[in-house]
Amino acid sequence: xxxxxxxQTFCRLVRVSQKQxxxxxxxxxxxxxxxxxxxxxxxxxxGSSTSSQILGSSREIRDxxxxxxxxPDPFWKRLAWTVDLVTSLRGLHWxxxxxxxxxxxxxxxxxxxxxxxxxxxxxxxxxLSLDALNIIAKTDPYFWxxxxxxxxxxxxxxxxxxxxxxxxxxxxxxxxxxxxNMLIFDTAPLVFVQILGPSLVGTxxxxxxxxxxxxxxxxxxxxGLQGFWALWWHQMFRFGCSxxxxxxxxxxxxxxxxxxxxxxxxxxxxxxxxxxxxxGCYTQWPSTSPLNVFLFFLAQPVxxxxxxLVMLAARGLFLKSRNENFHRIGKSIFxxxxxxxxxxxxxxxxxxxxxWLIEPLPLxxxxxxxxxPAQNGWWRWQGIIPRVYWGDNWWQSGLAI
Numbered sequence: 001x002x003x004x005x006x007x008q009t010f011c012r013l014v015r016v017s018q019k020q021x022x023x024x025x026x027x028x029x030x031x032x033x034x035x036x037x038x039x040x041x042x043x044x045x046x047g048s049s050t051s052s053q054i055l056g057s058s059r060e061i062r063d064x065x066x067x068x069x070x071x072p073d074p075f076w077k078r079l080a081w082t083v084d085l086v087t088s089l090r091g092l093h094w095x096x097x098x099x100x101x102x103x104x105x106x107x108x109x110x111x112x113x114x115x116x117x118x119x120x121x122x123x124x125x126x127x128l129s130l131d132a133l134n135i136i137a138k139t140d141p142y143f144w145x146x147x148x149x150x151x152x153x154x155x156x157x158x159x160x161x162x163x164x165x166x167x168x169x170x171x172x173x174x175x176x177x178x179x180x181n182m183l184i185f186d187t188a189p190l191v192f193v194q195i196l197g198p199s200l201v202g203t204x205x206x207x208x209x210x211x212x213x214x215x216x217x218x219x220x221x222x223x224g225l226q227g228f229w230a231l232w233w234h235q236m237f238r239f240g241c242s243x244x245x246x247x248x249x250x251x252x253x254x255x256x257x258x259x260x261x262x263x264x265x266x267x268x269x270x271x272x273x274x275x276x277x278x279x280g281c282y283t284q285w286p287s288t289s290p291l292n293v294f295l296f297f298l299a300q301p302v303x304x305x306x307x308x309l310v311m312l313a314a315r316g317l318f319l320k321s322r323n324e325n326f327h328r329i330g331k332s333i334f335x336x337x338x339x340x341x342x343x344x345x346x347x348x349x350x351x352x353x354x355x356w357l358i359e360p361l362p363l364x365x366x367x368x369x370x371x372x373p374a375q376n377g378w379w380r381w382q383g384i385i386p387r388v389y390w391g392d393n394w395w396q397s398g399l400a401i
Contacts, residue, residue: 001085003247007071010085013093015203016065066203068095089236092209098235119190126186130179131364133172134356135372142169143356145286147348170340173347173356178214180360181234185213224311224331225303225338237276241269266304270297277346284353296345303338310334 004010072078091097137143142165189210198205219231230238245265246256254261274297278290314330350356359380368378389400 003243006082006085009095011068011070011095012081012084013066013203014069015198015206016067090211090234091239092211093203093206096239098238119186119194123183123186123190126179126183127361128365130176130183131361131366132371133176133179134360134364135366136172137176137356138373140169140172143172143351145352145354147351166344167340169351170343170347173350174339174343176356182213183360185210185234220335221328221332224307225300225335226307227331228335228339229300237273238269241272241276244268244272263301266301270300273297281349281353284355286353288349288353290349292345292349296342299342299345303342306338307331307334 069081071081085094088094189207192201192204193207193210196205203209213234215232217232219227221227223231242265245268246261248268249256249261249264254264271294274294277297278294281288281290281293311327311330311334362379362381364372364378364380366372367380386399389398391397
């Protein structure tokens with residue numbers, strides 16, 4: 001919000017009954033049909049979407065109005081609008097929603113409304129997957145923070161294959177991040193859509209509000225490392241990390257559509273993302289090196305440049321064929337290799353900080369079935385129930401976990 005004027009720049013989609021007045025002086029609404037309503041002065045370089053890009057065609061199933069709401073005047077409505085703006089990580093119903101997030105067709109919306117069992121089954125699968133990964137972490141010294149010993153694989157007993165175990169640890173660490181994010185993203189629609197519904201929570205109960213956490217795998221095939229970060233990986237920090245770069249470009253009178261502005265935006269975005277993640281590493285109790293986490297993110301723009309150089313050299317040497325499949329395979333291989341060469345910088349620090357030892361799930365069905373170590377049983381949050389802690393001073397008091 002520092003680099004924007006929120007009450008002039010941002011607006012959100014809200015659900016309004018057709019019986020309500022279409023011109024309400026207390027609420028700043030744009031009441032044009034949501035299927036054709038374009039955002040005010042949409043900026044392609046900022047990745048903003050129109051409402052039709054967000055929803056697709058919705059005329060056939062809607063018995064209410066979806067309208068763009070600017071910052072309202074009444075204090076409590078303004079407070080709710082502001083809290084929503086600050087806490088919306090991907091901005092799926094905001095005007096600054098990334099155009100890279102694909103629209104959700106209402107055919108899929110109708111399916112998700114009629115088949116809540118699918119949502120529960122998918123969430124159960126993610127839950128069990130994260131439970132299995134947590135058990136693996138509890139049985140492998142690497143995830144205890146002993147990162148110098150990649151040869152101890154108590155799960156598969158591959159003690160002598162150091163290189164294999166190193167790849168394995170990186171892979172499991174990546175899966176932990178992937179599955180944990182999916183659990184966070186996919187729990188919300190089950191609660192807000194299937195249980196509460198739009199009649200109770202308004203727009204938050206709309207199925208189109210919850211796009212899949214990750215983009216299409218084709219993005220990596222088409223664009224390689226850039227597609228991995230810009231299109232496939234979650235977009236939680238995209239807008240916040242990209243805005244400062246655009247602001248700097250504007251102050252330097254660099255056209256936003258130019259390659260210089262794009263490069264500046266990417267460099268600033270990854271630097272800020274690296275700082276955010278490095279701060280999280282710094283606050284971990286054991287001794288860690290936050291610089292390594294920062295360097296991992298800073299290495300990604302370097303990898304994008306390296307990918308272009310490698311693909312350019314490959315075209316001149318042995319990829320003269322116009323078959324796009326060869327180029328897609330090459331970009332995908334480079335992406336995997338680059339991430340493998342750099343991800344250890346973050347994975348090792350997370351392991352040293354004890355991140356993989358955190359109990360993300362209250363219940364462990366796999367431990368209940370006899371898998372993994374039996375310490376503390378299947379209930380995993382023993383002794384860590386949140387409680388109020390009173391210190392000597394008010395700033396030392398709070399909620400203890």
